[in-house]
Amino acid sequence: MANETTYSLISSLIDPIREGALWYAERNFIMPRLVTLFSDRGGFSTRTASAYKESDAPTQLNETTDMTPTQFDRVALHTLTPVEKGKQFIITDRRIETDTENVIADAARDIGYTMGKDIETTVLGLFSSLTGGIYGSESSDMSLSMLVAAKARLQKASIPGPYITVLDTYQYLDLWNSFTDMSKPAPLSIRDLAMTNYYVSQIADFVVVVSSLVPRVAVQ
Numbered sequence: 001m002a003n004e005t006t007y008s009l010i011s012s013l014i015d016p017i018r019e020g021a022l023w024y025a026e027r028n029f030i031m032p033r034l035v036t037l038f039s040d041r042g043g044f045s046t047r048t049a050s051a052y053k054e055s056d057a058p059t060q061l062n063e064t065t066d067m068t069p070t071q072f073d074r075v076a077l078h079t080l081t082p083v084e085k086g087k088q089f090i091i092t093d094r095r096i097e098t099d100t101e102n103v104i105a106d107a108a109r110d111i112g113y114t115m116g117k118d119i120e121t122t123v124l125g126l127f128s129s130l131t132g133g134i135y136g137s138e139s140s141d142m143s144l145s146m147l148v149a150a151k152a153r154l155q156k157a158s159i160p161g162p163y164i165t166v167l168d169t170y171q172y173l174d175l176w177n178s179f180t181d182m183s184k185p186a187p188l189s190i191r192d193l194a195m196t197n198y199y200v201s202q203i204a205d206f207v208v209v210v211s212s213l214v215p216r217v218a219v220q
Contacts, residue, residue, distance in 0.1 A: 013091065013104060020108025025116030030209045031123040032116070034164055044082045050074040085118065087111045120213050124166070127215065142171040143178065147206055164207045168214035172199070 026032065036049075053075045059067055089107040096103055151163055167175070179194040193200045201208055 010091075016104055017089075017107045017111065020105065021112035021115065024109055024112030025119070028113070029116040029120040030166070030211050031120050034166070034209070035123060044084070047080040047082070049077045049079075051077055085115065087114055117213065120211065124211065124213055124215060127166075142167065142174040144175065144203065147203070151206070162205075162207065164209065165203075166214060167208065167210050169210055169212050171214070172208070172210045175203075176200075 051074060052072065056070050059065065061067075087110075089110055091103055091107060147165055154161075154163060176194055176198065179190050179200070190200060190203070199208075199210060
């Protein structure tokens with residue numbers, strides 16, 4: 001019969017699929033966990049992050065100096081514009097009853113992966129708009145010295161930490177090779193971790209995360 005699929009018939013399936021999709025996306029993608037969620041506004045209003053800018057230098061005073069007050073205002077750092085996207089997964093009662101695999105789990109995995117990958121790719125694509133500076137080039141090997149240079153520039157610009165290093169899988173491979181190369185200096189503890197676990201989640205005071213979706217551009 002036509003038009004028989006109503007919310008009342010599928011409502012019991014929605015929550016398990018939704019929760020499963022969120023669980024899958026949270027545990028398989030990194031950027032949603034690293035991005036700060038601004039809750040100052042609701043709905044589709046644009047979120048704006050701001051900070052106080054450095055005001056004028058102090059004035060050297062004489063006995064009769066007439067000072068001019070400085071207006072202390074916040075300046076916009078960046079804006080986030082919410083968007084809404086959807087993913088459709090068709091489930092029939094026949095498939096639920098006869099599918100040897102768990103179709104509900106399949107739906108949660110499919111939606112979680114496709115939506116999570118879209119979010120991950122979109123957020124990582126914003127890296128190219130950063131203006132902190134560039135170290136190396138797309139064809140050069142990643143090195144610990146580049147990470148240290150980036151941190152020095154952030155600190156010089158008075159950008160507060162903590163700092164999180166997001167690397168492509170091949171960029172991290174460059175670091176791993178330098179850790180395990182016995183001809184290069186590296187702490188024995190780092191070598192042990194790299195040889196045992198491959199991924200080293202913290203180098204010095206850098207938190208390191210790796211994603212295969214990082215765009216292949218110069219390090220910024």
